Amino acid sequence: MQDLNQLKAEILDAAAAAASVEALESVRVDALGKKGKVTSLMKGLGQLDAEERKTAGQRLNALKDEIAGAIEARKAELADAEIDARLLHERVDVTLPPRPEAEGRIHPISQTIDEVVQIFGEMGFAVAEGPDIEDDFHNFTALNMPPEHPARQMHDTFYLPEKADGERMLLRTHTSPVQIRAMQVQEPPIRILVPGRTYRCDSDMTHTPMFHQFEGLVIDETTHMGHLKGCLIEFCRAYFEVDDVPARFRPSHFPFTEPSAEMDIGCSREGGELRIGAGDDWLEILGCGMVHPNVLEACGVDSNKYQGFAFGMGVERVAMLKYGIPDLRTFFDADIRWLHHYGFVPLDLPALVSGLSR
Ligand code: PHE
Numbered sequence: 001m002q003d004l005n006q007l008k009a010e011i012l013d014a015a016a017a018a019a020s021v022e023a024l025e026s027v028r029v030d031a032l033g034k035k036g037k038v039t040s041l042m043k044g045l046g047q048l049d050a051e052e053r054k055t056a057g058q059r060l061n062a063l064k065d066e067i068a069g070a071i072e073a074r075k076a077e078l079a080d081a082e083i084d085a086r087l088l089h090e091r092v093d094v095t096l097p098p099r100p101e102a103e104g105r106i107h108p109i110s111q112t113i114d115e116v117v118q119i120f121g122e123m124g125f126a127v128a129e130g131p132d133i134e135d136d137f138h139n140f141t142a143l144n145m146p147p148e149h150p151a152r153q154m155h156d157t158f159y160l161p162e163k164a165d166g167e168r169m170l171l172r173t174h175t176s177p178v179q180i181r182a183m184q185v186q187e188p189p190i191r192i193l194v195p196g197r198t199y200r201c202d203s204d205m206t207h208t209p210m211f212h213q214f215e216g217l218v219i220d221e222t223t224h225m226g227h228l229k230g231c232l233i234e235f236c237r238a239y240f241e242v243d244d245v246p247a248r249f250r251p252s253h254f255p256f257t258e259p260s261a262e263m264d265i266g267c268s269r270e271g272g273e274l275r276i277g278a279g280d281d282w283l284e285i286l287g288c289g290m291v292h293p294n295v296l297e298a299c300g301v302d303s304n305k306y307q308g309f310a311f312g313m314g315v316e317r318v319a320m321l322k323y324g325i326p327d328l329r330t331f332f333d334a335d336i337r338w339l340h341h342y343g344f345v346p347l348d349l350p351a352l353v354s355g356l357s358r
Pocket of ligand 1: 287289
C-alpha cells in the first residue's frame with residue numbers, strides 16, 4: 001500500500017497546485033472520474049479475497065473522501081480568489097468628479113441671471129417677477145409717465161390689439177412695472193431684484209426686439225443715494241470678479257427717479273481688448289436713481305415716510321462685457337456651436353464661495 005500513499009500525495013499536490021476551476025476539475029476527473037486512478041483501484045477490489053477487500057475497501061473509501069474534500073476546499077479558495085480579482089478590476093472611485101463632458105450647456109443669459117441673483121441674494125434681495133404682457137398703468141402711468149409724456153416715445157412699444165373696453169395691453173418695455181406691482185402689494189421695507197424679458201420694437205446690431213433686464217428696488221425709511229452707490233459698486237466688484245473697479249455716477253434723467261444717474265465703470269481698451277477695472281476709459285452699465293415721490297404715491301406708499309432707490313440694467317449687455325461676446329444678435333440664433341463655445345457646464349452652479357464663473 002506504499003503506492004497508495006504516494007498516489008494520495010500526488011493527487012493532493014496536483015489539487016493544491018491547480019490554478020483555475022478548470023484545472024482543478026481535470027485533477028478530479030483524473031482521480032475520481034469513471035476512468036480515474038482511484039476509481040480503477042476500487043474496481044480492482046473484486047479480485048481480492050473477503051478479508052483483504054474489507055481493509056483495502058476502507059482505505060480506498062477514506063482516500064476517496066479525503067481527495068473529494070481537498071478538491072472542494074480548493075474549489076472554494078479559487079472561487080474566492082476569482083471574486084477578489086473581479087472586485088479589484090471593477091473597482092470604482094466614487095470620489096472622482098462626475099463625468100466632465102456633459103452635453104448640454106447653460107445659456108449665457110441664464111448663467112448671468114444666476115450670477116446676479118447670487119450676488120444680490122447675499123445682500124438680502126428677494127427675487128420678484130411680473131407679467132410680460134402689461135397694462136399702460138404699470139408700464140408708464142404709475143412710473144410718472146402720464147399719457148402724452150414725451151418719454152413714452154423713446155420706448156418703441158409693442159401694443160396688443162384693442163380690447164372691447166378700448167384698453168390696449170402692451171409688451172413691457174422695461175422691468176420697472178414690477179416695482180409698481182411690488183409696492184402695491186407689499187409694505188416697506190422692500191428689497192427686490194427682478195430679472196425678466198423686455199420688449200422694444202427695435203432691431204439692429206445692438207438691439208433685439210426682445211432682451212432681458214434686471215430691476216432692483218429698495219424702499220424703507222432711511223435708504224439714501226449713498227446706499228445706492230455702495231450697493232452697485234459692490235455688485236460690480238462681485239460680478240466682474242475684479243477688486244478694483246472704479247465707478248462714477250453721471251447725472252441723467254428717468255421720469256421715475258429723482259435724482260437719476262447712469263453708472264459708468266472703469267475699463268481699458270488697450271490693444272483692442274476690453275478689460276474691466278482700472279484704466280483710462282469708462283463704460284456705461286446701468287441706470288439708477290432715488291424712487292420719485294410720484295411713483296411711491298401712485299402705489300399708495302407714503303412719500304413723506306418712505307424712500308429708496310431703484311436701478312435697471314441690461315442682462316445681455318453685462319453678459320457681453322464679462323464674457324467677451326461681441327455680437328448681441330448671436331444670443332438668439334440658437335446656434336449649437338455658439339452655445340457650446342459661450343455656454344456653461346450645467347453642474348458648475350455659480351456661487352460666491354466657489355467663484356461665480358469657473
Ligand atoms: N427702466 C429703465 C430703462 O429701461 C432703467 C432704470 C430702472 C432706471 C430703474 C432707473 C431706475 O432704461
